[in-house]
Amino acid sequence: MNPVPVSPMTGHQTEVKDFGMELHLQGRSAIVMGGSQGLGLGIARALAREGVQPCLLARTEDTLRQAARALASDTGITPLWHVVDFSNPDSVQSCLTTLRDSLPETDIIIGNGGGPPLGPATICDPALWQKEATTMLLPTMQLVSQYLPGMRQRQFGRVIMVSSTSVAEPIPNLVLSSALRSALASWGKTLAREVARDGVTVNTLLPGRFETDRIASLNRIRTEKAGIPLEEFRRQKEDNVPVGRYGQPEELGHMTAFLASPLAAYITDTCIPVDGGLLHGF
Numbered sequence: 110m111n112p113v114p115v116s117p118m119t120g121h122q123t124e125v126k127d128f129g130m131e132l133h134l135q136g137r138s139a140i141v142m143g144g145s146q147g148l149g150l151g152i153a154r155a156l157a158r159e160g161v162q163p164c165l166l167a168r169t170e171d172t173l174r175q176a177a178r179a180l181a182s183d184t185g186i187t188p189l190w191h192v193v194d195f196s197n198p199d200s201v202q203s204c205l206t207t208l209r210d211s212l213p214e215t216d217i218i219i220g221n222g223g224g225p226p227l228g229p230a231t232i233c234d235p236a237l238w239q240k241e242a243t244t245m246l247l248p249t250m251q252l253v254s255q256y257l258p259g260m261r262q263r264q265f266g267r268v269i270m271v272s273s274t275s276v277a278e279p280i281p282n283l284v285l286s287s288a289l290r291s292a293l294a295s296w297g298k299t300l301a302r303e304v305a306r307d308g309v310t311v312n313t314l315l316p317g318r319f320e321t322d323r324i325a326s327l328n329r330i331r332t333e334k335a336g337i338p339l340e341e342f343r344r345q346k347e348d349n350v351p352v353g354r355y356g357q358p359e360e361l362g363h364m365t366a367f368l369a370s371p372l373a374a375y376i377t378d379t380c381i382p383v384d385g386g387l388l389h390g391f
């Protein structure tokens with residue numbers, strides 16, 4: 110039985126069960142960008158539980174090793190992993206070259222990574238915009254373009270991007286996230302139409318607030334600025350989510366595993382919130 114996610118602040122809980130739905134993913138492979146922790150690791154775990162072999166990409170070798178060991182012991186599937194820095198074009202190029210040999214084909218690509226820093230729209234730092242655009246857009250596009258011909262030929266492929274609710278509703282003081290994620294989601298929608306007849310689907314997930322290191326460090330920065338205790342800030346944030354708690358990374362993983370499966374062949378060109386009801390509009 111999986112642990113029951115419960116908010117330490119509000120006490121709301123929801124049981125995340127393994128309902129045992131057959132997703133027909135056994136024997137597939139996936140590349141999970143930013144797969145060593147947080148949402149990426151939650152997705153890799155959900156996929157591995159369905160018999161998918163993940164290949165994890167991130168910067169820190171130790172964390173990758175630990176994640177691979179944990180996945181192997183939890184799921185019985187031993188992941189591949191590669192060190193790469195998405196902000197460094199040479200590192201991305203060398204990763205693509207290595208992957209061409211170690212993983213010539215893949216079925217599923219999870220476009221994910223670290224998020225951009227906080228910042229307002231009133232200040233424009235061209236170097237920062239250039240760096241974040243390079244980091245957040247190009248590696249996903251390059252990886253997809255390397256594997257797309259094989260996916261189209263085999264008439265099966267899944268491109269799933271981990272984005273943010275900021276695509277549907279910009280988040281104050283997080284302009285890089287809102288603007289660049291919208292650009293990537295738009296690229297995905299364009300791609301979805303181009304490959305729709307080839308068994309390849311392209312979708313973007315819009316996570317709300319999930320329990321990860323990134324959200325913890327953003328919350329620390331925000332509370333220091335606002336001068337309120339971290340626990341109080343967290344309680345407010347959770348109270349704003351209709352289900353009353355942050356999500357667990359594996360809950361995003363469940364949606365991802367379904368979208369990756371052949372059962373989701375008729376779902377493409379969409380942006381799907383996974384946010385405990387945070388987004389209210391259509």
Ligand SMILES: NC(=O)c1ccc[n+]([C@@H]2O[C@H](COP(=O)([O-])OP(=O)(O)OC[C@H]3O[C@@H](n4cnc5c(N)ncnc54)[C@H](OP(=O)(O)O)[C@@H]3O)[C@@H](O)[C@H]2O)c1
Pocket residue numbers: 142143144145146147148149166167168169170172193194195196221222223224225244271272273274316317318319320321322323324
């Ligand atoms: N958590 C949330 O509630 C939430 C909500 C909406 C959107 N998001 C977005 O979803 C994405 C994942 O979030 P998260 O909370 O899972 O973040 P996280 O816990 O910080 O994990 C980020 C992952 O990406 C890797 N990574 C970071 N920078 C990288 C780089 N330059 N090159 C290669 N790998 C890199 C990290 O490993 P290394 O540090 O070792 O490289 C790690 O595996 C982020 O873009 C975040 O903004 C998160």
